[in-house]
Amino acid sequence: MISAEExxxxxxxxxxxxxxxxxxxxxxxxxxLFLGLKESTKDIDLVFTSxxxxxxxxxxxxxxxxxDLNSAVVYGARENKPxxxxxxxxxxDLFVKKVIYFEFxxxxxKRAGKIRQFEKNFILKIADMHDIILMKxxxxxxxxxxxxxxxxENTEMNYGILLKEAKNQISLGKERTxxxxxYFLEKLKSMKVNIPNKxxxxxxxxxxxxxxxxxxxxxQEKKG
Numbered sequence: 001m002i003s004a005e006e007x008x009x010x011x012x013x014x015x016x017x018x019x020x021x022x023x024x025x026x027x028x029x030x031x032x033l034f035l036g037l038k039e040s041t042k043d044i045d046l047v048f049t050s051x052x053x054x055x056x057x058x059x060x061x062x063x064x065x066x067x068d069l070n071s072a073v074v075y076g077a078r079e080n081k082p083x084x085x086x087x088x089x090x091x092x093d094l095f096v097k098k099v100i101y102f103e104f105x106x107x108x109x110k111r112a113g114k115i116r117q118f119e120k121n122f123i124l125k126i127a128d129m130h131d132i133i134l135m136k137x138x139x140x141x142x143x144x145x146x147x148x149x150x151x152x153e154n155t156e157m158n159y160g161i162l163l164k165e166a167k168n169q170i171s172l173g174k175e176r177t178x179x180x181x182x183y184f185l186e187k188l189k190s191m192k193v194n195i196p197n198k199x200x201x202x203x204x205x206x207x208x209x210x211x212x213x214x215x216x217x218x219x220q221e222k223k224g
Contacts, residue, residue, distance in 0.1 A: 001040035002090055004033045008118075010044065010090055015122035017060035022053040023123040025104065025112050027135055028093075029147060031127045034116065037150055042143070043091040045082075046124075047104045054083065054096050057122075061085055061092065075100070078138075100138035101180075103172045107165060130161040134169075137177075137184040148184070149193050159199040167206060178207045 002010070007030065025048075026034060029041030048054040058066075062085075069084040069091065080098040084091060097104055111128035118124065127135075129151050136144040151157075162181065169177040182203045189195040 001042060002033075002044065003040050006090070007033055007041070007044060010087070011118050011122065011124065013064055014057065014061045014066075015118035017063045018056060018119070018121035019060075020056065021121045021123065022048070022056055023125065024048050024053070024057065025109065025125050025127055027095075027099065027104075027127045027132060029143075031129075031132050032147060032151070034114065034124075034126045035129065037129075037154060038147070043093050045093045045095070047095045047097070047099060047127075049097060049104075049109070051096050054094050057094065058083065058085065061087075066092065099135050101174055101176055102135050102138050103169060103174055104135075105165070105168055105172060107168055111161075128161075129155050130158065131165065133184075134162060134165055134177075134181065137180040145184075145187060145191070148188060149191065152188070152193055152195075159196060163199060163202050163206075166203065170206070170210065175210060178203050178210065182207065 024046040026045065027047055028045035029038055029043070030045045032038035033041055046057075048057065064087075066085040066087045069086045071081040071084045071093075074084065074093075075081040078100050080095070080100050082093040082095045084093055086092075095104070108127065108131045109125070111131060112125035113128070114126040116124045116126070133148045133151055136148050166177045166181050182200060185195050185200060185203075189200075
């Protein structure tokens with residue numbers, strides 16, 4: 001496990017090797033450490049907005065001993081898997097724009113209001129807690145459920161943000177978003193987490209609309 005201090009030092013060491021300024025976004029447990037919502041994490045999850053920035057970061061990490069790791073071992077056949085690197089017991093999960101089946105949207109980027117700078121060339125923006133929860137639907141591991149539970153029980157949630165981003169993700173072509181978010185929240189509710197019925201009720205018509213549109217599309221394709 002990586003503590004907050006270890007995470008900071010690992011990122012500082014990589015930042016010292018960067019040849020130019022790049023910006024990344026911290027998600028998952030990495031973001032939770034910066035937000036004081038977790039004491040340790042299994043890996044450092046970062047999202048870049050360009051492949052060039054990710055390559056620059058990977059090159060810097062390799063210079064100080066980080067080595068490649070097969071992402072299929074952790075993520076299986078999921079789409080948009082990260083490039084993974086390891087250093088001792090530490091791991092980097094490095095995404096570009098997409099996190100499994102979620103788009104790291106412009107809205108998500110704007111909500112990442114907290115910023116940390118490492119040396120002169122690495123700027124890290126911390127994902128908003130609502131977006132952390134949404135992206136944890138992508139992996140739906142036990143630790144992700146536990147992390148979401150921690151966020152909800154220790155922060156003031158605005159479920160309207162979750163609903164709005166779910167609709168935004170659908171508009172970006174991520175059609176499974178409403179279903180996955182609803183399933184994730186229902187699972188949390190079954191664990192006695194206080195999930196308002198309103199967010200679940202509001203997700204249902206979104207899902208119904210998708211089903212109707214899909215049925216209409218299939219019908220039109222058959223006619224064609």
